[in-house]
Amino acid sequence: MSETRYKEILFKGIWSENPVAYQVLGICSALAVTVKMSTAIVMSLALTLVTAFSSMIISSMRHRIPSNIRIIVELAVIASLVIVTDEILKAFFYDISKQLSIFVGLIITNCIVLGRAEAFALANDPLSAFVDGIANGLGYSLILISVAFLRELLGAGQFLGFSVIPSAVYNAGYQDMGLMLLAPGAFFIIGLLVWLKNSISGISHSQ
Amino acid sequence: MSDLVSLFINSVFIGNILLAYFLGMCSFIAVSKNITTASGLGFAVIFVLTITSPLNWLIYHGLLAPGALSWAGFPDMDLSFLKYITFIAVIAALVQAVEMIIDKYSPLLYASLGVFLPLIAVNCAILGTSLFMVERNYTFMESIIFGAGSGTGWLIAIVSMAAIRKKLAYADIPKGLDGFGITMIVAGLMAMTFMMFSGITL
Numbered sequence: 001m002s003e004t005r006y007k008e009i010l011f012k013g014i015w016s017e018n019p020v021a022y023q024v025l026g027i028c029s030a031l032a033v034t035v036k037m038s039t040a041i042v043m044s045l046a047l048t049l050v051t052a053f054s055s056m057i058i059s060s061m062r063h064r065i066p067s068n069i070r071i072i073v074e075l076a077v078i079a080s081l082v083i084v085t086d087e088i089l090k091a092f093f094y095d096i097s098k099q100l101s102i103f104v105g106l107i108i109t110n111c112i113v114l115g116r117a118e119a120f121a122l123a124n125d126p127l128s129a130f131v132d133g134i135a136n137g138l139g140y141s142l143i144l145i146s147v148a149f150l151r152e153l154l155g156a157g158q159f160l161g162f163s164v165i166p167s168a169v170y171n172a173g174y175q176d177m178g179l180m181l182l183a184p185g186a187f188f189i190i191g192l193l194v195w196l197k198n199s200i201s202g203i204s205h206s207q
Numbered sequence: 208m209s210d211l212v213s214l215f216i217n218s219v220f221i222g223n224i225l226l227a228y229f230l231g232m233c234s235f236i237a238v239s240k241n242i243t244t245a246s247g248l249g250f251a252v253i254f255v256l257t258i259t260s261p262l263n264w265l266i267y268h269g270l271l272a273p274g275a276l277s278w279a280g281f282p283d284m285d286l287s288f289l290k291y292i293t294f295i296a297v298i299a300a301l302v303q304a305v306e307m308i309i310d311k312y313s314p315l316l317y318a319s320l321g322v323f324l325p326l327i328a329v330n331c332a333i334l335g336t337s338l339f340m341v342e343r344n345y346t347f348m349e350s351i352i353f354g355a356g357s358g359t360g361w362l363i364a365i366v367s368m369a370a371i372r373k374k375l376a377y378a379d380i381p382k383g384l385d386g387f388g389i390t391m392i393v394a395g396l397m398a399m400t401f402m403m404f405s406g407i408t409l
Contacts, residue, residue: 027236031229032229071328072296075299076292079292079296082291086288102338105338109330109331111233182402183226184399185395187394188391188392190391191390191391194388195388198383
């Protein structure tokens with residue numbers, strides 16, 4: 001296991017095979033928690049940690065899990081990690097955990113976590129699985145934070161809760177784009193970001 | 208009674224589980240290429256939701272909620288943190304059981320729904336509905352109606368998406384936008400249409 005291999009795994013997860021934009025996984029939460037930067041950052045952290053540790057744990061048990069019940073075993077591992085995450089969030093970031101509402105729980109069915117467990121952790125050693133989990137978590141965070149940045153900036157004129165658009169601009173007739181804070185704004189931003197990413201990296205679309 | 212009717216309409220249109228809460232996106236994108244398979248999956252989702260939502264209600268309020276175990280002599284017990292793992296186990300087990308029952312008693316239905324059932328266990332719309340049901344403190348009857356309504360809303364969304372994507376096959380879409388990108392933008396336009404319902408008070 002050389003260092004270049006880890007670099008390759010990281011690059012794949014974050015950019016060339018980005019879980020949201022390329023593998024089309026985990027879109028539910030990417031849309032739902034991106035109204036504000038703060039919720040997006042907390043959600044990204046939670047998902048990255050859960051993916052990394054679940055991949056590592058599942059990978060270290062991969063020779064012992066009977067293949068016909070592996071889904072339920074994987075779900076049990078993931079659900080336990082999510083419970084821990086949820087309790088930690090409730091204890092230290094109560095306001096944000098209220099805003100994230102059910103979406104912390106939905107990390108369980110977030111296809112990224114289960115998808116990486118199935119596609120990577122079952123066939124690789126624990127350390128590479130951990131790196132792969134981190135990489136995919138960061139790839140997800142990249143999309144999530146970019147979407148949240150655009151939605152918060154265009155929709156509320158704020159960055160992390162601080163107003164960044166000078167009042168002179170508002171006086172000149174500029175208005176916040178309320179649509180960005182609502183559901184359709186999230187869909188549009190993701191669609192356009194995917195277009196941008198495909199044009200930059202020259203990757204042909206996944207379908 | 209009128210409360211239940213308005214809850215149903217609310218969960219189908221105003222709070223559409225897919226277009227307003229973004230739940231069940233993965234299978235929505237993956238299975239919306241063909242109208243027949245889309246409606247098959249949609250009906251399977253309604254079926255599973257209408258059963259899991261009240262079942263999880265019974266389990267949550269009978270065993271997990273704070274004070275629910277007072278009948279067993281543990282009035283201070285609060286097991287609500289176990290809800291995630293319990294709900295997902297109930298859903299996975301139920302989907303498996305439903306698959307076996309349908310296979311045994313109705314081969315015809317199995318032939319049309321069977322392939323979709325395993326997909327449903329990890330559809331976040333199912334788990335999301337159960338979690339919303341707890342978060343919003345629904346009663347038992349409301350949990351049934353909410354499950355059925357969310358499923359119906361999901362069916363409407365995925366079937367309309369499949370119909371639109373069929374037409375899109377004839378459209379000239381820029382290369383990078385084709386596929387996932389354009390699907391998201393179409394979903395955005397659909398979400399805007401559904402927002403029209405949000406002005407209605409029931």
